[in-house]
Amino acid sequence: AQSVTQPDIHITVSEGASLELRCNYSYGATPYLFWYVQSPGQGLQLLLKYFSGDTLVQGIKGFEAEFKRSQSSFNLRKPSVHWSDAAEYFCAVGFGNQFYFGTGTSLTVIP
Amino acid sequence: EAQVTQNPRYLITVTGKKLTVTCSQNMNHEYMSWYRQDPGLGLRQIYYSMNVEVTDKGDVPEGYKVSRKEKRNFPLILESPSPNQTSLYFCASSPSAGAPGSPLHFGNGTRLTVT
Numbered sequence: 001a002q003s004v005t006q007p008d009i010h011i012t013v014s015e016g017a018s019l020e021l022r023c024n025y026s027y028g029a030t031p032y033l034f035w036y037v038q039s040p041g042q043g044l045q046l047l048l049k050y051f052s053g054d055t056l057v058q059g060i061k062g063f064e065a066e067f068k069r070s071q072s073s074f075n076l077r078k079p080s081v082h083w084s085d086a087a088e089y090f091c092a093v094g095f096g097n098q099f100y101f102g103t104g105t106s107l108t109v110i111p
Numbered sequence: 112e113a114q115v116t117q118n119p120r121y122l123i124t125v126t127g128k129k130l131t132v133t134c135s136q137n138m139n140h141e142y143m144s145w146y147r148q149d150p151g152l153g154l155r156q157i158y159y160s161m162n163v164e165v166t167d168k169g170d171v172p173e174g175y176k177v178s179r180k181e182k183r184n185f186p187l188i189l190e191s192p193s194p195n196q197t198s199l200y201f202c203a204s205s206p207s208a209g210a211p212g213s214p215l216h217f218g219n220g221t222r223l224t225v226t
Contacts, residue, residue: 009151034214043115043201043217044154090153092215097161098169099144099203099215103153 002027006091006102013081014110021076021105023091032094033074035065038104039087047089050074061085083109113138117202117218124192125226132187132221134202142205143185144169144215145177147198154201160185192225199223 005024013019025031032051036044048059055067065076074091086109091102115136124130136143144159146169156169160179174196176188185204189196199222203215 004153006153032213036217041219043219044203044215045217046214049214092154094213097142097167098156098159100156101146101154103151 002093002095002100004091004093004100004102006089006105008105009103010106010108012108012110015083016080019076019078019081019085019107021089021091021107023074023076023102025072025074025091025093025100027072027093027095029095030067030069033065033067034092034094034099035059035063035074035076036090036092037061037087038090044090047076081107081109083111085109113216115202115204115216115218117200117221119221120219121222123224123226126193127191130189130192130223132189132200132202132223134185134187134218135183136185136202136204136216137183138204138206138216139182140204140216141182141207142213143179144203144205145175145185145187146201146203147171147196148201148220149198157187157200189223192223194225197223197225 003026034049035047038044050057088104118133145157146154155171158177160166202218205213
């Protein structure tokens, strides 16, 4: 069965520190990969996407993600976190006619 | 402005009272879907639609119905709501599911409480 795993339920980082959020998926082929961010009371906003080509993709708000086929991973990174990055982050895959989401990682940013 | 609009934002109802959550998109997207978000479970797909009159079950369809009579609208119907359907619901659309670079565009959510 298809699955998307975000092993970190909650992460706390200091403002200005680097960030890496992990995502692993299990599919037979390379799916379409996405990262979304959800601020409190809001819907999900697309940060970035990958479907082919360069395995390092740039997104909005200074985020980037790297696709590693050998590890079935698509980790999200940011070099320097801002207080406004506090939110919930979801990794998702598009496969066939459906989209599958991880359980999310909640990010807290401390001053 | 391109958007997915859900109504209502908040809804409190009682067990067994039929309700409909509306969803409309103005982007001429073919693909629409409904998700529920529960703590610790992430988003789970309820139903999706590839186009008008074409709908299919997602991972958690029990207790829900949908219809797609027009391209822009995709209402979610709970014929007899139960407390285990208390959740945060999201409608989303995409130009075409499965096509490269076709991410989902989300509405702002509907928080449903069934007592």
